[in-house]
Amino acid sequence: MGAEPRISEFLKARRAAVEPAQLGLTGGAARRRVRGLRREEAAAVSGISVDYYTRIEQGRGGNVSDDVLRAVARGLRMTADEHAYLRNASHWAATGRGCAPDAPPEPPLVVRPGVQALLDSMETVPALLYGRALDVLAWNRLGGLLWPELVASPPEDRNSAKRLFLDGADAELRHPDLAELRRLEVAVLRAESGRNPEGRRLCQVVGELRERSTEFRRLWESQVVEEKTHGVKRVRLPSTGQLLELRYETLRLPEADSEMRIVTYSAVPGSETAEALRELAAGVTA
Template sequence: MPSAEAEISSFLKARRAALDPDALGLPGGLHRRRVRGLRREEVAGLAGISVDYYTRIEQGRAPAVSDGVLDALAGALRLTGGEATYLRNLASRGRRAPTGPGAPGRTVRPEVRQLLHAMDGAVPAMVVGRGLDLLAWNALGGRIAFDLESVAPDRRNSALLVFLDPAARTLHPDWERVAEQVVGTLRAESGRCPGDARIAAVVGELLDRSPEFRTAWEAQAVSECRYGVKRIVHPWVGAMDLTFESLRLAAEDDDQTLVTYSAPEGSRTETRLRELARRVAGERVPAA
C-alpha cells in the first residue's frame, strides 16, 4: 500500500474535488474552473492557514501537522467524523508497528469463543479481525450468509467474499451499498493500522482483481457502519432483514469486533431466522 504521505495527498485531493464551491458560497462555479471542487487556496482560506502550508500538507511534505490544523482542515473540507479520524490517523506519528498475518490479533480468546457458543441457536454471531478477516463464529453465524466452514481459511474475509465470490450479489440484493460499506471500513482500518500486512494484502488483491473495488477505493471514501439493517436472501429460508451490531472487544483483543445479528420480535425475519437455526442444528445431528 502507498505511504501515509501518499495516502494523505490522495485523500485531501479527493475530498477537495468532492466539494461544490457554489454550495459553500465561493465565487466562480464549476463552469469557470479548470478542475472540479475547491482550489487549494480556497481550502487554505477556509482552514485559516497559508496556501504554501496547505500545499505542502497535500503533497505529503509537511511532517508533524498539529491537531489544530487537522481539525481546521476537517472543518474546511466538511469531513465526516470517520473521515476526520482517518486523516488524523494518517498524520499521527505514533502509528502502530506493521502487523503480519501471524501476529497477535488473529487469536480469539477462549472466553469470546464461549460467548459465541452460548449465543448459538438464537443469535448468529462472529468475530471480525483486521482487514475484515472472519476469525471465529458460532454455527448459526457461520450460515447466516456464506457457508464459512466450506470457505478456504485464507478466503474467510468479508471484503474478498463480497467482491470476488459470485454468490455475493445473490445473497445481498443491495450489493452496491454493502460493497460501499466494506470499502469505507477497509479505508478506515488502513488509517488506524498503516503498514498492516493483512490489510495491505486484502486491498492489494482487490485492486488487482476487482475493477469495482478499484473505482470505489480511489474515491477515498471513509465510513464505518457499526450497526444497522442488512438484507440477506438466504438460499434456505429466503429474504431476511437482519439487525446487526458491531461491538469492539477489549483492547487486548487487538482490533477484534463481535458482530451479532437479530430480528424484531414477531417479524417475518424472526420466523425465518428460527427456521434457519433449526436447519443448521439438523445439519449437525449425526445420522442414526
C-alpha cells in the same frame, strides 16, 4: 501501491467532494475545470495559508498540529471518521512508513475459549467475530448457517470483503444491496489502513483485491472512509432465497483483544425475518 494512507490523494478527493456553493464560493464557477474546491479555496476555508495547505496536501507538512488538522477537516466538511483518517494519514506522511511486502506477518489473533463461548451463547441471533482486514475468525451456529460460504472457505479466504468482491454471481444473488455493501467494506478497510498502514494482513487483502477486482480498485481510489458500526443489512437465505432484514450491531472487544469485534444480527420481533431465524435455529431450514 499498498494499503497505506496517502494524504495527497485523500485531500484531493475531499476537495473534489465539496461543492463551492455549499461554502458560499460562487465566483468563477463557470471557469472551473475540475469539481470541488481549488487549493486556495480549501486553504481559505481552513484558515491557513495556501503555501501551508499545499505542503500538507503534498505530504510535506511535517508534524501538522491537531488544531490545524481539525481546521482542515472542518473546512472540507469531513465526517468524524474522515477526520480521524486525516490525522492518521498526516502522521504516516510525516514518518514515511507504510506497507512493506517483505515485513513479517503479525502474530495470529487467538480466539479465546471465553469469546467463543460468548458467541455460542447467542442462540437466537447470528453472530460473527471479525479480526484484521475483515477476516472472519469465528462464528456461532446461526452465523455459520446463514453464511456457509465463509465457513467453507479456507482460513486465508475467510474474509467478508473477498467474498463480496470475488464471489461474482453468488454474491449478487445473496446480497440485494451489494453495491452499498461493497462501498462500506472498502470504507472500513480504508479506515483501518489509517490506523495500521503497516499491517501485513491488511496489505495482503487490499493488494489482492486491487489486482483481482476492478470494482474494488475503483472504490479504493475514491478514498471513501467510514466505520459504520450499526444499521440494517439485507441478505437472502442460502437455501430458500428468502430475503432477511437484519439489524446489526458491532461490539469491540477490550484490551488485548481490541483488534477483534463481534457483529450480531437481529430481527424485529414478530417480523418474517424473526420467524425465518427461529426456523433456521430449529433446523426447519438450512
